[in-house]
Amino acid sequence: xxxxxxxxxxxxxxxxxxxxxxxxxxxxxxxxxxxxxxxxxxxxxxxxxxxxxxxxxxxxxxxxxxxxxxxxxxxxxxxxxxxxxxxxxxxxxxxxxxxxxxxxxxxxxxxxxxxxxxxxxxxxxxxxxxxxxxxxxxxxxxxxxxxxxxxxxxxxxxx
Amino acid sequence: xxxxxxxxxxxxxxxxxxxxxxxxxxxxxxxxxxxxxxxxxxxxxxxxxxxxxxxxxxxxxxxxxxxxxxxxxxxxxxxxxxxxxxxxxxxxxxxxxxxxxxxxxxxxxxxxxxxxxxxxxxxxxxxxxxxxxxxxxxxxxxxxxxxxxxxxxxxxxxxxxxxxxxxxxxxxxxxxxxxxxxxxxxxxxxxxxxxxxxxxxxxxxxxxxxxxxxxxxxxxxxxxxxxxxxxxxxxxxxxxxxxxxxxxxxxxxxxxxxxxxxxxxxxxxxxxxxxxxxxxxxx
Numbered sequence: 001x002x003x004x005x006x007x008x009x010x011x012x013x014x015x016x017x018x019x020x021x022x023x024x025x026x027x028x029x030x031x032x033x034x035x036x037x038x039x040x041x042x043x044x045x046x047x048x049x050x051x052x053x054x055x056x057x058x059x060x061x062x063x064x065x066x067x068x069x070x071x072x073x074x075x076x077x078x079x080x081x082x083x084x085x086x087x088x089x090x091x092x093x094x095x096x097x098x099x100x101x102x103x104x105x106x107x108x109x110x111x112x113x114x115x116x117x118x119x120x121x122x123x124x125x126x127x128x129x130x131x132x133x134x135x136x137x138x139x140x141x142x143x144x145x146x147x148x149x150x151x152x153x154x155x156x157x158x159x
Numbered sequence: 160x161x162x163x164x165x166x167x168x169x170x171x172x173x174x175x176x177x178x179x180x181x182x183x184x185x186x187x188x189x190x191x192x193x194x195x196x197x198x199x200x201x202x203x204x205x206x207x208x209x210x211x212x213x214x215x216x217x218x219x220x221x222x223x224x225x226x227x228x229x230x231x232x233x234x235x236x237x238x239x240x241x242x243x244x245x246x247x248x249x250x251x252x253x254x255x256x257x258x259x260x261x262x263x264x265x266x267x268x269x270x271x272x273x274x275x276x277x278x279x280x281x282x283x284x285x286x287x288x289x290x291x292x293x294x295x296x297x298x299x300x301x302x303x304x305x306x307x308x309x310x311x312x313x314x315x316x317x318x319x320x321x322x323x324x325x326x327x328x329x330x331x332x333x334x335x336x337x338x339x340x341x342x343x344x345x346x347x348x349x350x351x352x353x354x355x356x357x358x359x360x361x362x363x364x365x366x367x368x369x370x371x372x373x374x375x376x377x378x379x380x381x382x383x384x385x386x387x388x389x390x391x392x393x394x395x396x397x398x399x400x401x402x403x404x405x406x407x408x409x410x411x412x413x414x415x416x417x418x419x420x421x422x423x424x425x426x427x428x429x430x431x432x433x434x435x436x437x438x439x440x441x442x
Contacts, residue, residue: 018160020162020204043253044341055260056256057256063194063204064162066206130254131255132254
């Protein structure tokens, strides 16, 4: 089947989509957007987190057809080409990226958290990121990154 | 496989009646796992996310009617004041991403013995609205589940909504697992106090082939709680309540825990939740 949706502000169409396919597969394998990572395929790890109509979801648990006509925003679309979102910048500055596999999902989850709660407490950060697994166990650096992003003076202007 | 996306409830019911091989999908948090791991290959994926009515809730007389497509996140944010027990359970579901997509109707449709939404619905005496082209029926929640991942849902029926009376007293929910997030309950328990009619509601999760009430424990607590004086909860009443809840379970040994551990945990959960709820009531 054919699936058309808005991805990072652009109308995109994927053909020959299998009816049981996930949005994650469409993004990675059909639309050339490999930022969202494929790990557990069961919603455990959060590495495929994207926005669907403004809500953070696991792309592996969205059927491709459910995304038709909807607005999808991936980690590739958080900042204009060649620029970094303040959350991405904070991850770099604090060394919160180790192997990097979990990073795109965490970036989207943190982006979502700070949009809802601009100045989260540590328990709020931990709760918000409970569905994103990092197996390098760089969680403390990730906490640092969120705190930095939350305090970043550039944050208010860009989010 | 076909992918069908009805935009009205009537169309969805017609497809369901026509295609017994259809698998309804809403939030996808269960269905897509089965698809991704090649466990299910239905003839039709019947997408229910375009049916607006399913994602609404409203008071109807004295009861709340919660559309089957309302997400856990919305239950927490919009219904936490009216259904505190259900909202507490919803907060323990998965992660933010899962709560954003997972629905109460999907929880019932999967009918897992470990479904987090089930114990509070049992404790609150909810009813499940099932619909088909033949008509609509209301099933009391304690008659909905028939076995592990099985329910009275007929092959041509869809889950439309849950009907439940807003809390008229303290409600509590507690769950045992290896961490706070992303956990399938080892055991869970929900309690509702109804001081107006001096009744107690219970719901046991993950400790029997189906979610179930602990009826003897309910009657015992209703008869023993000092409703008139609102005196402190007697330790022997709390202990006996826990014993009766544990006795109502029929747990098994599995990868998440042993039957003995589940019974023990349930007795503890029951005592704690009764203690918390009674304290809430007495102020």
